[in-house]
Amino acid sequence: MNRYIVKTKKQPGIDEGALKRKKQSVQKFHDLKTGVKITSQKQLICEENIRKVDGVDHDTSELKKTAELIDPYSSYLYKNLDLAFPSVRTDNLQWRKISKDNLDLDYTLLFPRNVANALVQVFEKELDYFTGTLAKVKIFGKWHDIPRKQATYGDPGLTYKYSGIKTPARPWPQPLEAVRELVCKVTGHKYNFVLVNRYKDGSDKMGEHKDDEKDLDAQTPIASVSLGQPRDFYFRHQDARPPKKLNIDKVQLQLQHGSLLLMNPPTNQYWYHALPPRKSAPGIRINLTFRKIIQN
DNA sequence: AACATAACAGTCGT
């Protein structure tokens, strides 16, 4: 399996020694708390896509504090993007391209940590998730509870259908609208819909699937914003699933707090993706997948 | 009418 680990940009003015010591103490704390020892990450290198190893930061303990500092509820902040996200620089993003056998991904850190922290807090308060029938899916003829929480927001009248459920789009809450505008600005695409997936801990998950719904605009990449707990995410070529016709390695990467992943066409025609359970990843993850839906 | 399945359960290896 190819594991792509994307190194975050070094920030100016940071004492690397202090950072290293902090990472060691965070890991020690994690080991104590979970009883699970994180061994050093094995670095597997794919010839055309060399990534550098970075420490994995699972520490989300500062979320509450920074959210209060930012005061995300001041409504004026959301009237102008530059005010809403004062530290979000969109002109200097460090994009990483991952491409192989019709897989085409672009990955970057989008939100500075403090803004990403605030967004987690805001969305935990503002978003409502489906219950009842809309919280179930039908697979292989059987109904199951979705092993995570979902919500959909979008322009008036839009619906999104998959796996036996048809979800109506709610109107955009202000902070979600602000993120949409930022994602549109960064990507140059006009997204009119978002599917929100909330993973309460490492046992929440999403199985392998393709985003190949008929009412998705095939030209527009799906833009996935990750907030909270970093989680592994993998892609698997359709012909590498049983019965195995081709030997194509999975591509796995870790979606970081505040990151943006673009799944460019034709990725979704050939590759499945999944968010497997990770029992040692204790925190909440909120994922926003922005899409362009073709109006019927 | 093929064909795929956003889920789980069971097995196996570490």
Place this chain on the structure above:
DNA sequence: TACGACTGTTATGT
């Protein structure tokens, strides 16, 4: 032991 990787579903929609 628990977790992760891997299989095989199964009866409906499309």
